[in-house]
Amino acid sequence: MAFCRGIVSEIAISFQNVTKTYPLYHHFKGGIKNLLFHPLEGIKSLKSSQFMAIRDISFEVKKGESFGIIGKNGAGKSTILGLIAGVIKPSKGKIMVNGGVSPLLELGAGFHPDLTGRENIILKGILLGLTRSEILNKIKKIIDFSELEEFIEQPIRTYSSGMLARLGFSIVANIDPEILLIDEILAVGDKNFQDKCLKRMLDFKEQKVTIVFVSHSMDYIDMLCNRVMWLDDHSIKNIGKPELIIKQYQQGNIS
Amino acid sequence: MKNKMNIYRQIQHHIDLIIVFTQKDLKLRYKNSFLGYFWSVAHPVVYALIFYVAFKLIVRVPIENYALFLVCGLFPWQWFANSVGASPMIFFGNAQIIKKINFPRNIIPLALVLHDMIHFILAIPVIIAFVLYSGHKPYFFWFIGIPVLVIGQFCIIYGICLIISTLNIFFRDLERLTIIFINILFYATPVFYSEKMIPERYMFILKLNPMALFLINWRNLFLEGTLRLDYTMLSFFYGILFLGVGVLIYRKLSWRFAEVL
Numbered sequence A: 001m002a003f004c005r006g007i008v009s010e011i012a013i014s015f016q017n018v019t020k021t022y023p024l025y026h027h028f029k030g031g032i033k034n035l036l037f038h039p040l041e042g043i044k045s046l047k048s049s050q051f052m053a054i055r056d057i058s059f060e061v062k063k064g065e066s067f068g069i070i071g072k073n074g075a076g077k078s079t080i081l082g083l084i085a086g087v088i089k090p091s092k093g094k095i096m097v098n099g100g101v102s103p104l105l106e107l108g109a110g111f112h113p114d115l116t117g118r119e120n121i122i123l124k125g126i127l128l129g130l131t132r133s134e135i136l137n138k139i140k141k142i143i144d145f146s147e148l149e150e151f152i153e154q155p156i157r158t159y160s161s162g163m164l165a166r167l168g169f170s171i172v173a174n175i176d177p178e179i180l181l182i183d184e185i186l187a188v189g190d191k192n193f194q195d196k197c198l199k200r201m202l203d204f205k206e207q208k209v210t211i212v213f214v215s216h217s218m219d220y221i222d223m224l225c226n227r228v229m230w231l232d233d234h235s236i237k238n239i240g241k242p243e244l245i246i247k248q249y250q251q252g253n254i255s
Numbered sequence B: 001m002k003n004k005m006n007i008y009r010q011i012q013h014h015i016d017l018i019i020v021f022t023q024k025d026l027k028l029r030y031k032n033s034f035l036g037y038f039w040s041v042a043h044p045v046v047y048a049l050i051f052y053v054a055f056k057l058i059v060r061v062p063i064e065n066y067a068l069f070l071v072c073g074l075f076p077w078q079w080f081a082n083s084v085g086a087s088p089m090i091f092f093g094n095a096q097i098i099k100k101i102n103f104p105r106n107i108i109p110l111a112l113v114l115h116d117m118i119h120f121i122l123a124i125p126v127i128i129a130f131v132l133y134s135g136h137k138p139y140f141f142w143f144i145g146i147p148v149l150v151i152g153q154f155c156i157i158y159g160i161c162l163i164i165s166t167l168n169i170f171f172r173d174l175e176r177l178t179i180i181f182i183n184i185l186f187y188a189t190p191v192f193y194s195e196k197m198i199p200e201r202y203m204f205i206l207k208l209n210p211m212a213l214f215l216i217n218w219r220n221l222f223l224e225g226t227l228r229l230d231y232t233m234l235s236f237f238y239g240i241l242f243l244g245v246g247v248l249i250y251r252k253l254s255w256r257f258a259e260v261l
C-alpha cells in the first residue's frame, strides 16, 4: 500500500500555473466539406476561438490529504479532475501526479448493460488499471460490499439506479486506489448505502488515501475534506480550511 | 502499489485489456451460442444466395461452381466491411469511459477488429465444408496460407479502422463517406466477379486495391491451395503501410479525444 512510505508531506498532485483552453470545435460543424472548400477560414476559426476553462491555477495536494473543490457549474471543477486523471492535457503550465488515479464514475459509466454485474466488475476493474488476476482476487470483497447478492449474476440493464450506484462505488471502494477522484456523485442510492459510502470514504481518509472531492454538498465537504479550493470564474478564489472557505462561499453566493 | 508497476505487469494489464474488450463483444454476440453462430454465418450465406440468383440465374456469368466462388469471397469481405463499417462510431460509443479513465484508447478499435477476425476464423469451417461438398480436396497448404492471409488482412483492417475512427472524432461527416467508400470498394473488388473478367487495361486498378489482392488470394487458397507470391507481398506492403499511417494519426490525435468527444 501507499502509506508508510516516504515523508508525511510527500506531494501527490501539483498544479503549477495551469491553464486549459478548449478550441471551440463546434465552429467547425461543417466537417470535412467545409475544410475542403474553405480551408483557410476553417483553420483560422479553429485557432482563434478558444474557450478558457481554467486560468492560471496553482495548488498542491499532499499524500493522504482529502482535498475538496467547490464552485458554481462551469467553474472548471471537472476540468481539473480530467487533468489529474490525465485524460486531457493542460494548454499551459505543469502538472505532476504521483500515484495511480482511480476516478469514481457516474452512474453506470463504463458498464455494459447486457453483461452481468460480475462480468462488469471485471471489465471495469481492468479498465481502472488492475490486471485480471488482481480483480479476481478482490471480486468477492466487491460483491459482498455491494450487497447485490444473487443479482450479481443478472445483466445490469435490469438494475435500478441505486443498484448501479452500489456496483460502481463497490468497485472503487475495494481496489485500493492511491488517488481517488470523485465528481459530484455521492448522493445516489438509498440512505443506507449512502451512509455506507460515506463511512468507506472516511475509512479512506483514515488510511491516508489521497482524495480529490468535487461536491455541491457543503455537509460532505465539511465532513470529508482537510482543505478546500473555491473556484470562481475559472480561477482560484481561495484555498483553505473547510469551515472558512464554505462560509466565504455561502456569503459570496448570497451577495 | 501502482508505483511499483513494473514492465511485466504493464504488459499483462495491456493483454488483459485487449482480452476483456474482445471477450465482451464476443460474449454479447454469442450469448446464445448456437443462435449467435447461426446468424453470423447466415448473413454472408444470404448474400451469396442473392448474388447467385442475380448473377448466375439472371445475368448468367460464365463462372463454374458460382455458389462456392461467392462463399469463398464473401466471408473475408464481410470481415472487412463489418469492421470498417463500425469504426467511425466506435469511439463515440465509448465516450463516457474515454472522458474519465486514462487507458490506451486504441484498445477499442483493436477489440473491434479482433472480434470480427475471430468471428471470421470461426466461419472458416463453413467455407471449407462448402469447398469439400463441391468435390474439392482439402489442401495441406491451408495450414500455412490461412494464418498468413489472416495476419495480413488484420493489419490492413486495423490500420484503416484506426484512421477512420480517429478522424471521425474530428470530422464527423466521415461516417457517411465511409459507407459510400465501402460500397464503391465492394464493386471494385472481385467478390461476385472473377478478376479474369476484367479488361486488361483496367487490371492496374486491382493492384491499387488491397482488398482485391486479399480476395483473389483467399479464393485461390480455398479452391486451389495456392497463394500468389506477388499479390501476397503487395498486400502485406499495403497492410504495413495502412497500419503505419493509422498508428501515426492515432498517436498525433489521441490526446484530444476526451475533450472533443
Ligand SMILES: Nc1ncnc2c1ncn2[C@@H]1O[C@H](COP(=O)(O)OP(=O)(O)O)[C@@H](O)[C@H]1O
Pocket: A022, A023, A051, A052, A053, A071, A072, A073, A074, A075, A076, A077, A078, A079, A080, B258, B259, B260
Ligand atoms: N470538452 C470541452 N470542450 C469545450 N468546452 C468545455 C469542455 N469541457 C468543459 N468545457 C467548458 O469549460 C468550462 C468548465 O467546465 P467544467 O470543468 O465541466 O465545469 P464544472 O465541472 O465546474 O461545472 C465550462 O464552461 C464548460 O462549458
Ligand SMILES: [Mg+2]
Pocket: A077, A078, A079, A183
Ligand atoms: Mg462538473
